[in-house]
Amino acid sequence: MSYFFIALNRTDGWEEDMKNFEYVKQTFDAILVGKNKIKINLIFFGLENGICFLSDSTVVKYMSENIPQFDHRERIWYTLAKEKNTTVWSPLYVDANTGELVTTLSKPIYIDGEFIGVLGLDLLLTTIKNEILDIRYEEAGIPLVVERNGNIIVHPEYTVGNKSWNDTFPEENILNIPSLSPLSDEIFNASTGFEIVNMDGKSTYAVFAPVDEINGSLLFLLPEEVVMRSINDTINHTIFFLILVFLFIVLVILLFVSSLTKPVEELRAGAMEVAKGNLDYKLDIKSNDEFGELSKDFNRMVERLKKTTQELKESQERYKSIFDESTDVIYITTEDGRVIDINKAGEKLFGYTREELMKMDPAEFYENKEDREKFKREIEKKGFVKDYEVRFRRKDGKLLDCILSTTMIKKGGKTYYQGIIRDVTPLKEAKRQLDMYNSLLRHDISNRNQITLGCLELLMEEDMDEEKKELIK
Missing domain, CATH: 3.30.450.20 (PAS domain)
Structure with a gap:
């Protein structure tokens, strides 16, 4: 059975090329082993000298009987590959043997730089159709x-x-x-x-x-x-996936936030306890991160606050003891004289209760109201007054001689007077009595001196020797 076809207008020397037939046939057989995989219908190798080797002998027989004038060198698969000088696909054409629509993959072959022919593969349209219609x-x-x-x-x-x-x-x-x-x-x-x-x-x-x-x-x-159905399905799947991702992210965030908020909540609870006055409260955050360090700082702060509070309490107690037990009046008033605080010595001195004193106009205490205005001018000028003498009137009408030492204090945009009042009425009375005694004593001594001088003058008039007179002088 023949596997080659010789064109009528072949060139000389084709007999020599036939010696390569066995090699070409072996090549065809090797290619056709994978025929079912790559859907090859026919393999052919057309030479420039007119010989055309084919992989199917029935095709050679058909061509010999029906197309005796067939010359592969005139077919488009041959001329196109030769012209383009590269691997090409031919336009679709009707296969002369099967009558089926065919496309051909063809490649020009060169030996030592000389063109010798074209190797081609036929692929029936039915094969292409079956592949495409599966899409x-x-x-x-x-x-x-x-x-x-x-x-x-x-x-x-x-x-x-x-x-x-x-x-x-x-x-x-x-x-x-x-x-x-x-x-x-x-x-x-x-x-x-x-x-x-x-x-x-x-x-x-x-x-x-x-x-x-x-x-x-x-x-x-x-x-x-x-x-659209596919898009909607994709969207639905995507939305479902995104919801799962979102829920996962939310869960991760909640876990992360929980890990952050737990120590923050402990810090907040600790701050609330301290705000309530529980200075023995201790945080127990043992992590090695910033919250652990913050916990240590918080505990140190509370410890210092406890110490400071204790010192302040002791200071207040000392001040209160001095304030309450002082025999001098200690007071705090506003700039216009309204009493804010006053100790028990003030109640005793003025004869009013603390509640009464805090409701009274300070001008009511002064015997001479001009002394109040003079006091204000003095303290506004210097910021303080020291040993300022003034006379106050008690609730029972008794007058008191007092000395004021007061300092002006500005706090929160307001002005306050803080000072001490000392009752010097007994001292004044003692001084008056002493002055009176001194006056009487001087008068008595003066009288006695006058009597003595009178007696001496009478003696001088007596008859006595000069020595005695000199002694009297």
Whole structure:
């Protein structure tokens, strides 16, 4: 059985090339081992001298009987590869043996830089069709293969029937289909993209991409409802996934926040306890982070606060003891004289209760109200007065001689007077009595001196010697 065909207008020297037939046949057999995987229908090796080796002897027989004038060197798969000088895909054509639509992958072969022929592989359109028609999306969609000129060469209703390929497919052209005709320019220009078209009253996505090997494009028609259903499913799945992610993030945040808020809450509780006066409260945060350090600082602060509070309490007690037990009046008044605080010595001195004193106008205490104004001018000028003498009137009307030592204090934008009143009435009375006694004593002594002088003068008039007179003088 022959596996080669010799063109009638062959060149000389082909007998020598036939010696390589066994090598070529072995190469064909090796390629055909994977035939079912790569869908190869026929392998052929056409030489420039007119010999064409083929992998199927029935094809050689058919050509010898039906196409005696066949010359592979004139076929497009040969001329195109030779012209382009690279691996090419031929346009679709009708196979002379099977009558099926075929595309050929062909590659020019060189030996020592000299062109000797073309190696080709035939792929039947039925193989292409079966592969393409398996394309589905969500079990829907219509796949089409369209040539650059618009001819549809693969579609779901594809059948050869009694028509040849040449008769069948030129009639199927997207230019003749109103809903697809707007895509003709995109197909012709080998563009990639999609358009929304109207197919049988339904909005349909038309997705297209060029397939250079067949000099055409793959066109996939998918109803919009399928696309939207898929998108909605994707959105729903995405939303569900995002919800799970969100819940996970929230859980992580809650755990993280809890790890932060727990020591913060302990600090807050500690601060509340300290604010209530519990200075024995201690935080027990033993972490080695900032909260642990803050806990130690908090405990040290409370310890210092406790010590300071104790010292302040002791100081207040000492002040209160001095304030309450002082025999001098200690008082605090506003700038206008309203009593804010006064000790028990003040109640005793003026004869009023503490409550009465805090309601009274200080001018009522002065015997001479002008002394009050003079006191204010003096303290406003210097900021203090010392040993200021004034006379006060008790509740029972008794007058008191007193000495004021007062300091002006400004606090919170207000002015206060803080001072001491000492009752010097007994001293004044003692001084008056002493002055009176001194006056009487001086008068008595003066009288006695006058009597003595009178007696001495009488003696001088007596008759006595000079020595006695000198002694009297």
